[in-house]
Amino acid sequence: MSEIPLSVVPRQQTQRITDYRDEALSRDGFVVAWPPQRYWKNAESQFVDQSPPLHLYFHIPFCLQRCRYCFFKIGILSENSYAVRERYVDALCQEIAQVSEQQGIRGRRVQSIYFGGGTPSVLQPEQLARIKASIEQHFTLDDPEFVFEIEPVTFNDRLIDGLSELGVNRMSFGIQSFDDRVVALTGRHDTEAKNCAAIERALASGAVVNIDLLSGLEGETMDSWQHSVNRAIELGVHAVTVYKLELYSNAHYMDDIRAGALDLPDDEQEMRFARWGIDRLRDQGYAPSTYFTFTKGGAFPQRHIISRWRGEDLYGFGASAFGTLGGVARQNLSEIDEYLTCVEKGASPVQRVMQLSSADHMLRDVVMGMKTTRIDLAQYQQRHGLNLAWALQEDIKVLEQKGLLHHTSNAIELSAEGVIYGDYCGRYLGAALRRVMTGNSRPIKA
Numbered sequence: 036m037s038e039i040p041l042s043v044v045p046r047q048q049t050q051r052i053t054d055y056r057d058e059a060l061s062r063d064g065f066v067v068a069w070p071p072q073r074y075w076k077n078a079e080s081q082f083v084d085q086s087p088p089l090h091l092y093f094h095i096p097f098c099l100q101r102c103r104y105c106f107f108k109i110g111i112l113s114e115n116s117y118a119v120r121e122r123y124v125d126a127l128c129q130e131i132a133q134v135s136e137q138q139g140i141r142g143r144r145v146q147s148i149y150f151g152g153g154t155p156s157v158l159q160p161e162q163l164a165r166i167k168a169s170i171e172q173h174f175t176l177d178d179p180e181f182v183f184e185i186e187p188v189t190f191n192d193r194l195i196d197g198l199s200e201l202g203v204n205r206m207s208f209g210i211q212s213f214d215d216r217v218v219a220l221t222g223r224h225d226t227e228a229k230n231c232a233a234i235e236r237a238l239a240s241g242a243v244v245n246i247d248l249l250s251g252l253e254g255e256t257m258d259s260w261q262h263s264v265n266r267a268i269e270l271g272v273h274a275v276t277v278y279k280l281e282l283y284s285n286a287h288y289m290d291d292i293r294a295g296a297l298d299l300p301d302d303e304q305e306m307r308f309a310r311w312g313i314d315r316l317r318d319q320g321y322a323p324s325t326y327f328t329f330t331k332g333g334a335f336p337q338r339h340i341i342s343r344w345r346g347e348d349l350y351g352f353g354a355s356a357f358g359t360l361g362g363v364a365r366q367n368l369s370e371i372d373e374y375l376t377c378v379e380k381g382a383s384p385v386q387r388v389m390q391l392s393s394a395d396h397m398l399r400d401v402v403m404g405m406k407t408t409r410i411d412l413a414q415y416q417q418r419h420g421l422n423l424a425w426a427l428q429e430d431i432k433v434l435e436q437k438g439l440l441h442h443t444s445n446a447i448e449l450s451a452e453g454v455i456y457g458d459y460c461g462r463y464l465g466a467a468l469r470r471v472m473t474g475n476s477r478p479i480k481a
């Protein structure tokens with residue numbers, strides 16, 4: 036009678052488990068606790084601080100325009116939309132108060148705050164200050180990383196002074212391209228001159244600066260792409276995120292494609308852009324801190340996103356925001372009006388919930404772990420009691436043979452080639468782990 040499949044038991048623990056298959060049938064030996072208390076640690080030395088870190092995400096679903104490539108669910112602001120933003124800010128403050136009480140997280144230490152969108156920089160500094168005051172009233176700030184997304188066209192001295200006062204220490208600019216011709220085709224109103232001025236001003240403020248570039252836009256050529264990547268490096272930003280254009284039916288691009296009026300760079304071209312950009316960034320000393328964000332010298336990783344991927348407690352406020360708290364994933368209503376009406380009535384705007392099983396946690400740490408380019412095997416074993424490299428040895432070998440992974444005694448890591456296919460590797464290993472868990476493992480063709 037082997038209660039725990041020995042293949043998934045870590046070495047340390049297997050030493051404690053008798054293999055009952057060879058024992059005589061017996062009613063002796065009442066199990067009081069597992070693991071038995073003799074293995075528990077001395078209380079004085081362990082777990083002094085019981086409260087795990089908490090991270091907060093705020094979704095600001097408003098933009099000045101819908102960029103032609105973008106599929107995010109957003110509301111477009113008109114000139115006199117101050118009242119709409121006020122209402123949304125009121126709702127966020129109310130949701131903070133509701134959630135902190137209902138979830139029993141009032142006073143918890145907050146290690147990161149992220150304002151994402153949409154375009155958070157369409158809020159006025161005093162509106163942002165109201166949200167920050169509400170956060171401070173309900174939580175304890177533990178010198179948090181404070182990330183803020185900005186569209187350069189909304190950037191001005193008043194905003195940057197306001198952000199510095201609020202304690203924003205990481206600014207993330209949506210740039211997409213430094214080529215004015217390519218930008219104009221997206222429907223954005225930024226220009227290279229405006230973008231560079233905003234980035235320089237942000238760098239001078241002492242914040243960590245990240246910029247987003249988007250590979251595969253209409254009108255992109257190798258020359259325009261190289262210009263964008265080189266400009267980012269010249270500006271000396273701390274981090275460059277290279278997104279691959281994703282197409283969804285609600286993007287304006289799709290209307291044009293259906294009408295036969297838009298010819299985007301094909302997959303092969305897009306791949307050449309991405310490859311060139313990643314190689315160039317690496318040559319200039321930028322290392323992947325995730326498979327799509329490259330940071331100077333490998334420093335300045337963004338803690339918020341990595342904590343989210345590790346499944347640390349994170350609460351998402353605002354329309355469509357999501358997070359996981361105490362092993363329960365929750366997402367709010369995505370329609371702005373429905374979200375507002377619900378919060379204003381004092382009701383919960385949570386629309387979707389999922390209680391994660393231990394298998395979900397194990398799978399998440401593989402699929403999302405690969406996004407960080409590396410899974411630390413000792414850490415994985417400590418969290419889940421599984422020798423991952425042993426359990427997935429055949430599948431790891433397949434990805435190694437494809438040149439996508441390196442496997443050392445400490446870690447499974449994306450290779451330079453694997454960085455281009457980060458999510459593929461995560462999904463591949465996730466599927467392999469699921470097969471092991473469900474007993475559907477089958478020999479894999481190399």
Ligand SMILES: C[S@@+](CC[C@H](N)C(=O)[O-])C[C@H]1O[C@@H](n2cnc3c(N)ncnc32)[C@H](O)[C@@H]1O
Pocket residue numbers: 098104105106107151152153154184185186187208209210211247248249278279280281282286
């Ligand atoms: C919320 S936006 C950043 C802030 C601000 N809204 C802006 O655009 O400047 C986050 C990023 O998503 C990326 N993005 C938008 N649409 C995308 C798409 N169709 N495919 C891939 N990435 C996209 C863009 O690079 C954008 O900078």
Ligand code: SF4
Pocket residue numbers: 097098099100101102105106107109152153154186209
């Ligand atoms: S890319 Fe940014 S500014 Fe443009 S529509 Fe999407 S979220 Fe809004």
